[in-house]
Amino acid sequence: MGTFHSVFAKILRNHSQKIGYPTNFTIYDSQDSKSLLKTIIKELNLDDKIYKPSLVHGRISSAKNNLISAAEYEANAEIVGEDRMSAKPRLFEIYKTYEKRCFMAGAMDFDDLLFKTNILLRDHPEVLHYYQHKFKYILVDEYQDTNYSQYLIVKKLAAVFTNICVVGDDAQSIYSFRGANIENILNFKNDYPDYKIFKLEQNYRSTQTIVNAANSVIEKNQDQIQKTVWTSNDVGQKIKVIRTLTDNEEGKVVTNHIYETKQNEQANNLDFAILYRTNAQSRAFEEALRKMNLPYKIYGGLSFYQRKEIKDLLGYFRLVANPTDEEALKRVINYPKRGIGDSSIERVIIAANHYGVSLWDIISRPRDYPTDIPSGAMNKISGFVTMIESFRVQLNKVDAHEMAQAIARSSGILKELYDDKSPEGVSRYENIQALLAGIKEFTENVGEDEIGYLHDFLSDVALLTDADQEKDENKDHITLMTIHASKGLEFPYVYVVGLEENLFPSQMALHSRPELEEERRLFYVALTRAEKLATLSYATSRYRYGNIITSEPSRFIEEINAEFLDIANPSRGAGVSMNQFNLERKIGRTKEPLFTTRRNLKKIEDSDPTNEQSATTEINPSDLSDLKVGYNVKHERFGKGKVVGLEGTPPIKATVFFPQVGNKQLLLKFAKLEILS
DNA sequence: CTTGCAATGACTGAT
DNA sequence: TCATTGCAAG
Numbered sequence: 001m002g003t004f005h006s007v008f009a010k011i012l013r014n015h016s017q018k019i020g021y022p023t024n025f026t027i028y029d030s031q032d033s034k035s036l037l038k039t040i041i042k043e044l045n046l047d048d049k050i051y052k053p054s055l056v057h058g059r060i061s062s063a064k065n066n067l068i069s070a071a072e073y074e075a076n077a078e079i080v081g082e083d084r085m086s087a088k089p090r091l092f093e094i095y096k097t098y099e100k101r102c103f104m105a106g107a108m109d110f111d112d113l114l115f116k117t118n119i120l121l122r123d124h125p126e127v128l129h130y131y132q133h134k135f136k137y138i139l140v141d142e143y144q145d146t147n148y149s150q151y152l153i154v155k156k157l158a159a160v161f162t163n164i165c166v167v168g169d170d171a172q173s174i175y176s177f178r179g180a181n182i183e184n185i186l187n188f189k190n191d192y193p194d195y196k197i198f199k200l201e202q203n204y205r206s207t208q209t210i211v212n213a214a215n216s217v218i219e220k221n222q223d224q225i226q227k228t229v230w231t232s233n234d235v236g237q238k239i240k241v242i243r244t245l246t247d248n249e250e251g252k253v254v255t256n257h258i259y260e261t262k263q264n265e266q267a268n269n270l271d272f273a274i275l276y277r278t279n280a281q282s283r284a285f286e287e288a289l290r291k292m293n294l295p296y297k298i299y300g301g302l303s304f305y306q307r308k309e310i311k312d313l314l315g316y317f318r319l320v321a322n323p324t325d326e327e328a329l330k331r332v333i334n335y336p337k338r339g340i341g342d343s344s345i346e347r348v349i350i351a352a353n354h355y356g357v358s359l360w361d362i363i364s365r366p367r368d369y370p371t372d373i374p375s376g377a378m379n380k381i382s383g384f385v386t387m388i389e390s391f392r393v394q395l396n397k398v399d400a401h402e403m404a405q406a407i408a409r410s411s412g413i414l415k416e417l418y419d420d421k422s423p424e425g426v427s428r429y430e431n432i433q434a435l436l437a438g439i440k441e442f443t444e445n446v447g448e449d450e451i452g453y454l455h456d457f458l459s460d461v462a463l464l465t466d467a468d469q470e471k472d473e474n475k476d477h478i479t480l481m482t483i484h485a486s487k488g489l490e491f492p493y494v495y496v497v498g499l500e501e502n503l504f505p506s507q508m509a510l511h512s513r514p515e516l517e518e519e520r521r522l523f524y525v526a527l528t529r530a531e532k533l534a535t536l537s538y539a540t541s542r543y544r545y546g547n548i549i550t551s552e553p554s555r556f557i558e559e560i561n562a563e564f565l566d567i568a569n570p571s572r573g574a575g576v577s578m579n580q581f582n583l584e585r586k587i588g589r590t591k592e593p594l595f596t597t598r599r600n601l602k603k604i605e606d607s608d609p610t611n612e613q614s615a616t617t618e619i620n621p622s623d624l625s626d627l628k629v630g631y632n633v634k635h636e637r638f639g640k641g642k643v644v645g646l647e648g649t650p651p652i653k654a655t656v657f658f659p660q661v662g663n664k665q666l667l668l669k670f671a672k673l674e675i676l677s
Numbered sequence: 678c679t680t681g682c683a684a685t686g687a688c689t690g691a692t
Numbered sequence: 693t694c695a696t697t698g699c700a701a702g
Contacts, residue, residue, distance in 0.1 A: 005692045030691085110692050177690060280688050300691080341678045377678090463692065484690050506689050522690085545687075546693040678702105685697075 004150050005110060006463045008117040011131065012108070013459060018124050019116055024322045024455050026107040027462035031306070032327040033057055033098075033109045039330075039349065040097045044090065051088060059083075060095050064111035065147045065179030067118055070096040104358050105326040114149040121156050132160040142488070143168030143188075147179035155191060162192055170225045171218050174484060174522045176514075182223075201229050205490050205531050207236025209564050213534075214527045216561035221517045238566035239527075240535040241557060247498075247542035251284030254495050254537055255292050258478065261493060261533075269295055273479040273491040275526050277504040281497065282480050289478060299481040305464055309417060309428040310435055314461065316407045320391045321455040324358040333384055336412040340384065344377040364389070387411070400454040401440040408432060483526045494530035496523070499538040499554035523556045627654060632676040640676065 001007075009027065016023050028036070034053040037060075041051045063073050073079055074092040083091040102109065108116060121128045138158050140146065143166035146154070158164040166188060173182050189195055203211050211231045218224065242257070244250040258272050274285050282298050289296045304310060312335055318328035334340040351362045351371040362369050364385050366378065373381070391407055398406075408414045417429040439457055446452035479491065498504055505519035527534055538553050557565075627633075631643045633656060645655035 003692065113692080175690080175692095178692075278689055337679080339678065343678080482690065503688095508689060543693075680702080681700095683697100683699085685695105687693105687695085 005113050009113050022106045026322050026325040028107045028109040029462050061111050064115045065149050070099045106322050106324045136161050137163040140166040144173040145175040145180040151184045203231040209236045213560045213564035217559045218524045241567045242537040244539045247284045247539045250539045251288035255288035269476045269478045271492040274495045275483045276498050296478040300485045323360040336416040339380045347373045399443045399451045400457045401443045403454045404439045492532045495535045496526045497537045499536050500551040
């Protein structure tokens with residue numbers, strides 16, 4: 001039992017040589033992947049403003065999730081055409097180089113764990129045969145969140161016995177951004193014609209109010225499989241809606257509300273969850289909870305294993321276990337500082353590319369691979385190599401904890417952090433100690449007469465999350481997490497916070513119906529986490545990038561059938577009779593009818609305090625109001641371009657194609673476009 | 678090669 | 693706001 005990634009990482013380790021990888025292959029996390037892509041983009045002399053590493057990564061990731069190799073990517077006219085249209089014609093080169101470099105480094109990224117599993121099962125029938133008979137029965141949970149790559153693995157493994165059961169709910173599909181494909185549920189019928197379907201329409205978790213409210217929201221989606229979810233539970237309380245002026249106030253009000261509910265209902269902290277759209281929202285709630293002395297735990301966010309100091313030490317571990325690991329080498333070769341700077345590392349990379357070997361080969365065998373690295377730097381480098389090699393001698397002799405301590409000490413990391421007496425430095429030092437303690441525990445927990453080696457510990461540390469290393473599980477705390485992380489969980493009292501346009505739904509999702517519908521499903525997931533009481537909150541202004549921005553309530557609040565809502569409003573009092581279009585008025589937010597404000601595109605930020613009211617209306621009406629699709633325009637930064645799309649009447653936003661940079665969405669209010677013809 | 682300061686840009690989401 | 697990058701000086 002495990003996630004796809006962890007199960008197949010283990011299987012890949014058993015057979016890695018068959019596909020040309022070392023047993024000790026490294027798993028690159030997203031940070032590693034992006035960092036490598038950044039280096040490659042620089043090497044190819046491409047502009048990382050156009051070839052943004054995260055964008056490139058997303059593109060490669062979705063290719064892999066659809067089992068498109070770099071060679072197939074290059075040969076695929078449609079894909080290459082798309083890249084050319086978006087002014088990124090050399091993406092396939094980046095993909096090819098990236099694939100090669102990962103292979104040279106003995107590293108797989110997250111997507112490779114599935115991609116290479118498919119290759120292993122495709123090219124090695126004996127391996128496939130073995131696992132087909134090892135796993136006679138297969139159960140896949142949250143099937144709506146599987147992607148094509150995962151789908152194919154399951155299909156292959158189940159091909160002999162066809163003992164397969166999948167559980168999924170299309171209304172809870174919230175991972176399409178990582179390639180999840182709802183089609184997999186539909187394909188199931190074709191792949192296994194003898195299938196039996198069991199509809200689970202009774203909800204045993206939530207009150208009638210919550211179930212019906214959630215239904216009233218999800219029915220706004222066009223893409224859905226029709227079903228009637230119902231419950232025989234109590235009607236329960238109405239869903240509370242809280243409005244506050246600022247994000248900090250939101251934290252306080254929600255915390256107070258939790259405090260009171262705890263008193264009134266004799267509830268535990270564990271009965272409460274605060275759910276938000278983005279990790280960055282946790283801060284206001286942390287502060288408020290700490291002031292009220294309410295224990296809480298934040299899941300996700302910068303997890304333990306993603307912190308810099310932890311990644312640094314793990315970088316040493318990785319390098320010792322697998323010296324060809326390029327990202328690990330780059331991370332630690334000059335940390336702590338030992339006088340090996342960027343230019344020296346660059347020379348190493350150039351030499352490695354020139355000889356077609358790993359970075360480690362260059363620095364560990366300078367005689368075989370002469371370089372132009374100055375002798376001073378080379379001396380420092382060989383000192384580093386000697387240190388790593390001395391660790392490697394020990395690798396299979398002593399256990400993980402002994403090894404880890406030796407590395408932490410001799411590398412200088414421990415001293416470096418110990419000397420830093422700032423609060424952050426102290427906390428980093430403690431984190432390192434916590435990691436070492438965790439490794440100690442690991443070595444003590446392997447079976448008798450066995451030794452837990454460092455590479456055993458390392459083998460799937462990249463796949464660990466906070467939830468895995470849960471130690472104080474029995475402690476009574478309030479739970480803070482993103483909605484994504486909350487899927488599958490349940491709490492008596494749930495607070496869904498930050499229900500504001502541009503935040504939830506995210507501004508990234510406003511441009512297309514499928515994306516907006518995924519946000520709506522996310523909201524559906526959030527609501528249905530609640531057993532007894534769901535509370536929604538939003539703030540009319542919040543800090544973003546250090547500026548205060550104004551925000552308006554999320555459309556999702558209105559989409560709940562008004563009979564299920566209890567809108568806390570000091571001025572008007574809660575009313576049942578008002579229909580949902582009156583919500584804005586009920587809340588007392590605006591004098592204007594809803595639909596006209598909705599049509600005005602939201603300003604992304606409005607930092608000019610003198611100008612708050614007029615900002616939405618003062619669209620330069622004179623020259624740009626008659627802008628039409630097809631016009632040639634000029635932008636001060638992007639140069640000449642052609643208008644390919646417009647939104648609003650009069651136009652507020654334009655999509656403009658610039659030959660240099662591709663399509664850009666511009667707010668006319670800011671863009672200062674000049675009409676050429 | 679490192680350091681310090683100014684400028685810049687990022688906040689979806691997670692294996 | 694916070695972390696990273698670019699640039700000039702030491």
